[in-house]
């Protein structure tokens with residue numbers, strides 16, 4: 454009997470471009486998002502974007518500042534939204550702000566609008582939230598944004614490292630898909646050809662456009678933002694973060710626990726991806742292509758450039774498999790000797 458089914462949740466409108474933040478009110482009314490929103494943001498995006506958005510709205514919206522990706526932050530946003538009886542939520546900022554606002558909106562059952570102020574991660578469009586808790590890291594399903602408004606003027610003016618982090622998050626899709634295929638073969642994990650192909654194509658197109666990704670060039674923000682949207686769509690098609698998150702993400706999540714706030718998410722997954730590609734395909738495999746792609750856009754390719762010690766990286770590599778029930782090339786754990794060999798052979802340490 455044929456009993457397959459899929460429920461793909463995607464944003465209704467994606468608005469990307471020069472100065473589009475000034476069209477926020479129009480984008481909201483286009484989707485009949487009326488009433489009072491709660492703006493969830495952090496300190497820098499509040500000044501550069503949230504206050505400009507508030508001025509366009511009919512009512513003076515409440516603003517909630519958050520600084521950490523924690524379930525407690527999600528609870529705080531839910532409480533504020535309920536106290537203020539708001540009608541929908543706007544997440545204005547980096548990945549943490551967007552994840553927290555997305556999860557809170559899903560919990561309350563109101564619409565969510567994603568307004569990224571950096572191009573540093575592919576959670577901008579995805580139907581997932583990523584939150585650490587104790588020794589684990591949850592990838593939580595949450596309704597994706599109804600609208601995404603990405604102003605390339607703001608994104609291009611942010612520190613350059615955010616753009617290279619977004620590129621590295623996309624380049625790491627290469628190993629994420631490899632891990633997903635491995636899990637499909639060895640553990641019968643469901644694999645989507647469409648989501649896998651879209652995710653890989655997104656990474657390849659970004660690398661193909663590396664020459665146009667240059668500091669000070671607004672077009673860089675345009676190229677990277679389109680790739681982040683495409684990667685988020687792949688996650689929505691898969692109804693999982695699998696197309697964009699494999700062993701390299703597990704290692705990055707462990708680094709966040711071992712040495713918090715040392716490096717950006719995208720940079721960590723990029724460096725980890727060099728080592729996991731080596732674990733997949735060995736000395737003659739494609740790890741050089743991953744490293745060179747990262748280097749071509751100016752993303753870090755070594756633990757030192759991330760600010761992590763050799764010990765921390767090796768600890769993350771050898772314990773990353775414990776963080777989540779997600780089968781990858783790390784299997785039930787790589788030995789310290791194997792992790793060291795992969796990191797030395799690839800020049801990561």
Ligand SMILES: NC(=O)C1=CN([C@@H]2O[C@H](COP(=O)(O)OP(=O)(O)OC[C@H]3O[C@@H](n4cnc5c(N)ncnc54)[C@H](OP(=O)(O)O)[C@@H]3O)[C@@H](O)[C@H]2O)C=CC1
Pocket residue numbers: 495496497498501520522546547548549550552570571573574575576577579581582583584607608610611612618622694717718719
């Ligand atoms: N749900 C998903 O599918 C995905 C989720 N993620 C998650 O996203 C998070 C990483 O996001 P990331 O954006 O890298 O980092 P964060 O959101 O943790 O940090 C972003 C920082 O950027 C600053 N900032 C934001 N906009 C600007 C700007 N325009 N100019 C200057 N500074 C700015 C903020 O500063 P300030 O504090 O001053 O406001 C903030 O501290 C991780 O938790 C990761 O797991 C990543 C990928 C996918």
Ligand SMILES: O=C(CO)COP(=O)(O)O
Pocket residue numbers: 575576581582583584591592622694697698702703
């Ligand atoms: O960062 C992500 C995709 O780039 C989301 O992945 P996680 O599910 O591992 O949090």
Ligand SMILES: [Zn+2]
Pocket residue numbers: 574575622697698702718719722
């Ligand atoms: Zn990521």
